[in-house]
Amino acid sequence: MENLLNRITLNPEICHGKPTIRNKRYTVELILDLLSAGMTESEILKDYPALENEDIKACLAYASKITKSKSYFKTA
Structure with missing residues (x-):
């Protein structure tokens, strides 16, 4: 998983510092939004x-890692 996470970059000069894929202007947020909207990896x-396929896997790995951190949402 760490190898995949190396594909996610944080650069204040690109997309206002949002997590992107390999310093390109593709944000993790964009890929996750596309997947949640129903697009397949091949689409x-x-x-x-x-x-690359590994870029999409890296976005999912990044999201997984983020959700493992302490949540600040109220629980029911």
């Missing part, structure tokens, strides 16, 4: 040919 890769 995303077709629409964004600069991306």
Whole structure:
């Protein structure tokens, strides 16, 4: 998983410092939004040919790591 996470970059000069893929202008947020909207990995890769399958996996790994941190949402 750590190897995948190396694909996620934080650079204040790119996309206002949001997490991006390999210092490109593709944010983790964009990929997660596309997946949650129902796009498949192959559809995303077709629409964004600069991306690789491992980039999508890296976004999912990053999201997983973030959700493991302490949550500040109120619980019911």
